[in-house]
Amino acid sequence: MNPSSPIAEPVEPSAPEALGPDAPSLRIVIIGAGFAGTTLARTLRRWRGPAIDLTLLSDESYTTFNPMLPEAVGASVFPEQVVVPVREMLRPAPGRRFVMGEVHSVDWSARTLRCHTLAGDRVLPWDHLVLAFGSAARLDLMPGMAEQALPLKTVGDAMHIRNTVLRRLARIELEPDPALRRELGHFIIIGGGFSGVEVAGELVDCLQSMRRYYPEVQAQELNVSLLHSGGRLLPELPAPLGEAAEQSLKSRGVDVLLKVRAQQVRIDGVDLDDGRSLAGHTVIATTGVRPQPLALQLGLPMTQGRIVTAADLSVPGYDGVWALGDCACVPNGRSGATAPPTAQFAIRQAQLLAENLSAAVAERPTQAFTHRSVGMMASMGHLKGVAQIGRLRLTGLPAWLIWRAYYLNQMPSTGRRMRVFFEWIWGMFAPTDITHLRFGRSPAQTPTPARARSAAS
Numbered sequence: 001m002n003p004s005s006p007i008a009e010p011v012e013p014s015a016p017e018a019l020g021p022d023a024p025s026l027r028i029v030i031i032g033a034g035f036a037g038t039t040l041a042r043t044l045r046r047w048r049g050p051a052i053d054l055t056l057l058s059d060e061s062y063t064t065f066n067p068m069l070p071e072a073v074g075a076s077v078f079p080e081q082v083v084v085p086v087r088e089m090l091r092p093a094p095g096r097r098f099v100m101g102e103v104h105s106v107d108w109s110a111r112t113l114r115c116h117t118l119a120g121d122r123v124l125p126w127d128h129l130v131l132a133f134g135s136a137a138r139l140d141l142m143p144g145m146a147e148q149a150l151p152l153k154t155v156g157d158a159m160h161i162r163n164t165v166l167r168r169l170a171r172i173e174l175e176p177d178p179a180l181r182r183e184l185g186h187f188i189i190i191g192g193g194f195s196g197v198e199v200a201g202e203l204v205d206c207l208q209s210m211r212r213y214y215p216e217v218q219a220q221e222l223n224v225s226l227l228h229s230g231g232r233l234l235p236e237l238p239a240p241l242g243e244a245a246e247q248s249l250k251s252r253g254v255d256v257l258l259k260v261r262a263q264q265v266r267i268d269g270v271d272l273d274d275g276r277s278l279a280g281h282t283v284i285a286t287t288g289v290r291p292q293p294l295a296l297q298l299g300l301p302m303t304q305g306r307i308v309t310a311a312d313l314s315v316p317g318y319d320g321v322w323a324l325g326d327c328a329c330v331p332n333g334r335s336g337a338t339a340p341p342t343a344q345f346a347i348r349q350a351q352l353l354a355e356n357l358s359a360a361v362a363e364r365p366t367q368a369f370t371h372r373s374v375g376m377m378a379s380m381g382h383l384k385g386v387a388q389i390g391r392l393r394l395t396g397l398p399a400w401l402i403w404r405a406y407y408l409n410q411m412p413s414t415g416r417r418m419r420v421f422f423e424w425i426w427g428m429f430a431p432t433d434i435t436h437l438r439f440g441r442s443p444a445q446t447p448t449p450a451r452a453r454s455a456a457s
Helices: 035-044 066-073 086-090 155-174 178-184 194-213 239-251 293-297 343-361 397-409 414-429 449-456
Strands: 026-031 052-058 062-064 083-085 096-107 112-117 120-125 128-131 135-137 186-190 223-228 255-258 262-266 269-272 277-279 282-285 289-291 306-308 321-323 375-379 385-389 392-395
Touching (some): 026 035, 035 343, 062 086, 066 155, 066 194, 066 375, 086 096, 096 120, 128 343, 155 194, 178 186, 186 269, 239 385, 321 343, 385 397, 392 397
Parallel strands (some): 052 096, 186 282, 223 255
Antiparallel strands (some): 062 083, 096 112, 112 120, 135 289, 262 269, 269 277, 385 392
16 A cells, blocks of 8 residues: 555445345455455455355455554554554454465456465455455666665565664764764655655654664764655645645754655665765665556556556456456546545445445446545654645644544554554653564574584484
């Protein structure tokens, strides 16, 4: 999911009509467990009657709240607070299951798909196939980007960036060369959309908080630069909010560079299109997405890297195939434009698709997707944010609190909401966590000759 921060209402839509009691079992397979896939699965769990056989298939066992990844980078939240287990969201029940696996191919004529699971390859039949597998980070926009830049698309990406920041601080303390110390402490962010602005705000705040634990690191040795090709930050929001975001970042020391493009990423910096170069050993890329490999393998009609759908979310020419979310190019009947790849629109599409599936099975007319955005938000560091809710525009702490409240409300259970709520309250007053987490297993131990002789005896 595109890491913009849209506002949406709680996901508990009305139940679609059930099939008749004599209807045959309907096999629905959903590929992808992001906002779109899990919302659809949660909606279909309220489909009354025994006539549905639902399978949610994903290569990950959790859903990521992508707009919260920048906060994980800045250690404002713990990694487990930005993910929710799919099984917790789906809830066990007859005729409903979650399969952790990766789709290899789809046979359109046999209406089956082949996937690789922990128990080997499996073939799943389907009557209706829903494609909701999102998009991937794009790192081929310029030379050196794939090799040197750090993407932010997954929890693993967020933790890798956070660990990189901690390693940079530790190395600065030990580095005698003043010029190299400044390069190590310069963090360059490419992209002035939601993700870029949020990462910049989180990063500058966490660096200021972390520095107390690194007494040999001077404040002037730590800098954050934000590069954006447009004339203002957050182009998705009204100009006053983009300007407010820029001022907030600048007031905390972020160097905001507008109307400038990165042309090449090097191991020690970034070359700009105006001839300048920025020296820095950490480059974070928040621009661009690409299709998932599966989208390219399926042979479906695509435009701009997204699967083409009709107004009712069906894929033209493929009976029983539907697409929604980031991987789909869905026309919005209200605006006449393509629906943006944000969580808000994915949730609305999933709610509509539940109704359209029911209508299609009952041979009733399906409905076209229409939705008008009710607002968008961005968090920009500790207790800071910008938000537009209808005509209301907010900045600072009120916007940040609403942003947090929205995502807390999206948590699937009361227990999880309460746990995250109290942890967030503690985090508002506690210093930034500086734990450098390693996730590798213990290395295998090679026996020494003495140890081998002892074991033999």
